[in-house]
Amino acid sequence: MHIDIITVVPGLLDSPFAHSILKRAEDKGVAKIRVINLRDYSTGKQKQVDDYAFGGGAGMVMMIEPIARCIEALQQERTYDEIIYMTPDGVTFDQSIANELSLNQNLLILCGHYKGVDERVRERFITKEISIGDFVLSGGELAAAVVADAVIRLIPGVLNDETSALTDSFQDGLLAPPVYTRPAEYEGMKVPDVLLSGHEAKINEWRFEASVRRTQERRPDLLRNRDQGESDGTSNEK
Structure with a gap:
């Protein structure tokens, strides 16, 4: 399985993927996790990826242009089974969704931030929207790590005891x-x-x-x- 995660704060994901089962999965070649810095796809001098919301209101909104450039560039490398957006108003993540996602080969996860993403991103690119609970985090990075952990541990060869995940x-x-x-x-x-x-x-x-x-x-x-x-x-x- 290959999982790409798009984020504006890649440092938040350094630790979750550097230890334990997720690290073991990478070492075995069973799963590959790649963290992509969205700011690398901004053309502005300040690497801006957010802007004020049309119509006013508090908070900033992630712009469509750098996200579109990032996703389209990644789609040139591979075909994604799902493009997932981590958002509080997505479907609540559970074991059945983890089981379903574990059967895929390529997943792309977009981490929300600020007040969320321009709605046109969701309309054009996103195939599945996921929440890990009825609460709000500072960004989708920790939620993306939760999803990746729950999914990858189900892949045959990741756990030492193949029946362990089946009895969770x-x-x-x-x-x-x-x-x-x-x-x-x-x-x-x-x-x-x-x-x-x-x-x-x-x-x-x-x-x-x-x-x-x-x-x-x-x-x-x-x-x-x-x-x-x-x-x-x-x-x-x-």
Whole structure:
């Protein structure tokens, strides 16, 4: 997978992609992440990429011209499966979207900034608009890193345990069950006996029941969505 990220503050993305699973994915040659500085596509002496909004109002707006030059130049290099704009009014990112995006080969992510981008950018170039929640960040860079992390970890070969991503929370519409490791007892707190039994079927049954209980307690909305999906013949996975 190849992911290009367009930003006006590329330094914000240095750390997320230089460590852990994302760095491992690059080292293995499974994924390539490239951060593009939008200011490199500004023709102005000051490398300006924003301007005042027509009609007035507070805040600046990212201009269409440098964005168009950047995207069109990148499209000469490869064909993108999706051109994503990180914006608070996009569809809320979830595991099903991560699963869907992980099947693609080339993604381009545009990070919003200031008061957003000229609407004509969205009309002309953007194929998917994504939000990571109902709150506002200073820019789309951290949100883009969240999306990249969630997507890349699903690619075969990235995680050491190939089944790990398949048992994450939300993959089957449920939260993950509690997990334990050594010691089996700590200050009177014991690991459930079934997890020490070695009986795979009983362990799987316990984990499923624990997932349902935890989801009911913490995210009952997920159970409602799951039940609705089953009743109308749809699935949580895409």
